[in-house]
Amino acid sequence: MAVQDWNSVPTGSLTLSGAEAALPDHIRDFQATLRDFALKVMRPIGQQLDKMSPEEAIAEDSPYWEFRQRYLDLGVRVETLMEMEPNEAALLFSILFEELGYGDSGLAISVGAAILPQWISAKFGRMDLLEEFPDEKLGCWAITEPDHGSDMLDPNGKVSHPTGNYGRPNCVATLKDGSITLNGQKSAWVSNGVIAEVCILYCAADTGDGPDPEKGCVLVFPTDLPGVSRGKPLDKLGQRALCQGELFFDNVNIPEKYLLAGPEDYLRAVYCIHTEANALMGATFAGLAQAAAHLAHDYVHERKQGGVPIIQHQSVKSRLFHLFRKTEMARALTRRVLAFNNDPTNLEPSLCSAMFAKTTSTQTAFEVTSDALQLFGGNGLSREYPIEKMLRDARASMIEDGCNEVLSIKGGSYLYDPEKIDGGR
Ligand SMILES: Cc1cc2nc3c(=O)[nH]c(=O)nc-3n(C[C@H](O)[C@H](O)[C@H](O)COP(=O)(O)OP(=O)(O)OC[C@H]3O[C@@H](n4cnc5c(N)ncnc54)[C@H](O)[C@@H]3O)c2cc1C
Known part of the structure; x- marks a missing residue:
């Protein structure tokens, strides 16, 4: 083990991304x-x-x-x-x-x-x-529909209500005799939907017996196929730099080569994209949390009250500490989840772990941006300063890619082990 130098006074300094061990x-x-x-x-x-x-x-x-x-x-x-x-x-x-x-x-x-x-x-x-x-x-990922949000991300019904009737899908691909015809629409929330050149679409499949929510299909196709049109870009509270909007399909003939997963592979395909997307959200919002923590760090050193920089107050130091602590936690968890899910010796990646990362980082980003805004005082509310935008951006993330409370119910269902209850009886 290398001997560290304890002779100089520790500065407590962190690297570019915080408590990061040396990288290649x-x-x-x-x-x-x-x-x-x-x-x-x-x-x-x-x-x-x-x-x-x-x-x-x-x-x-x-x-x-x-x-x-x-x-x-x-x-x-x-x-x-x-x-x-x-x-x-x-x-x-x-x-x-x-x-x-x-x-x-x-x-x-x-x-x-x-x-x-x-x-x-x-x-x-x-x-x-x-x-x-x-x-x-x-590209874009179109899965949610006007009448189907949380349930589209849950095709195996892990969070569905026992008395619920989830109704007809708004978008159906008819798979018949080697041809695929697409009809319907996706929600106004499709990120990049209004500008995308290629779409990965998850929707119900009708192979002759009507659409079955557990048996959808996944299509990857160019958005300039005849019969594809787009809605207006959505106006929203946060992440306004990200455009969103509907995609409409009117008898779109999809060549068979664009079928990525058929009805038998649908559950696996939803599991795969949700695992990837939730981990990506974990990393992104750990980054946003750190950005807010850094801005707050600068501000509390610059802003004076009574001629004294506000960082001199114990409460400010403590609040700053927690911004950095939470940010480190979100980043460390996300890195760990990504390493685990990418480990080829694992039998399968873990959606439950990706949900740990997504819910932790987005909740952290919301708390950190909100507490950072408080440190900015009135200036935090002003559009002249970047913090209020970050808070709005973080707020959207708690709904995006699955509402956090729904993800935790679904994640919890992967932890449920009936064998542990009365010996499985
Ligand atoms: C910024 C952003 C980007 C997005 N990007 C995309 C994208 O690229 N592609 C895409 O297809 N979609 C996208 N979405 C849509 C997103 O996946 C949905 O908004 C999300 O899954 C929730 O669906 P919903 O909005 O229909 O809410 P609903 O499902 O109607 O939920 C409304 C409320 O009811 C609660 N609820 C619903 N069902 C349950 C349940 N079973 N148990 C407990 N509570 C429940 C929810 O927690 C929530 O509070 C995006 C959304 C946002 C905000």
Whole structure:
């Protein structure tokens, strides 16, 4: 074990991302590049987009497109991540979304949604789809519907009400004699829905006996197929840099090569994307929490009351401590979950663990941004300062990718072991 130097006075300083043990040089450099990108590109563009109307935010001259191009210029590609050694890939994935979340969580989620068609296709071994839809093709994930939110993320009914009747799906793919026809619509919440070039769609499948909620299908297809149209971009409270909107399907003929998972694989496919997406949320919102903690750290050193910087107050020091403590906790948990879920010696990735990461990081981001805002006093409420936006962004995350309370019920159901009750009788 290396001997540490205890002769100089400890400064208590932390690294770029907090209590981070030494990283391999290339990963440390990657982290520093991303931090620079987060601060110089994402933060200002995210703030601009936040103040625009949803239509302006996706217009041709919107700064969103500058962000998109500069993100692509960083050269991070799904294929590269897939080819890496699993432990390293997990660490890089986590650092990528932590840093994007540090810059702007709405834009980070836009990147996450953009790669989901490619990411899940690769997880299912469909490298041909990755070739047809490289990372430059902006993606979206359409699963929720106007009448089906929480239940679409729960096709095996782990949280459904015993007396509930979940009714007809709003979107159905008819699979018949080797042809696929898509009809209906997805909800106004599809991230990137109004600008995406490729979509990974999860919907009910009708193979002849009517749609069955447990037997859906997954399609990956270009959004310029005849019969696909889009709704208006959604106006909302937080993550306004992330555009959202409906997709409509009118007798869309989907070539069979775009079928990623059929009815027999549907539950596995929902489990897979939900596990990936919840872990991605965990990393992104750990990053947002850290950004708010850092802004609060700067502010309490600058702001004076009675000629004294407010950091001199014990209560302020203690509140600052808890912002950093919670941020470290969210990041550490997410890294651990990603490492576990990427470990090839595991029988399967754990959705329950990904839900630990998602619910912890988003709850943490909400608490940290709210407590950071309190440290800013009245200035925290002003749109001249970045904290109120971060609080709004964090608030949205507690609903996104599954409401936290629903995720904890569903996660808890994976912990339920009937064998432990009266010996399984
Ligand atoms: C920022 C953001 C991004 C999103 N991105 C996408 C996307 O890319 N693609 C996509 O398809 N969708 C997306 N969504 C939709 C998101 O997945 C849904 O909003 C979420 O799953 C909840 O569904 P809902 O809004 O219909 O709420 P509902 O399901 O109607 O829930 C309303 C309330 O009822 C409670 N509730 C519902 N069912 C239960 C239950 N069984 N047990 C206990 N309580 C329950 C919930 O906790 C909640 O408080 C996004 C949402 C947001 C906010």
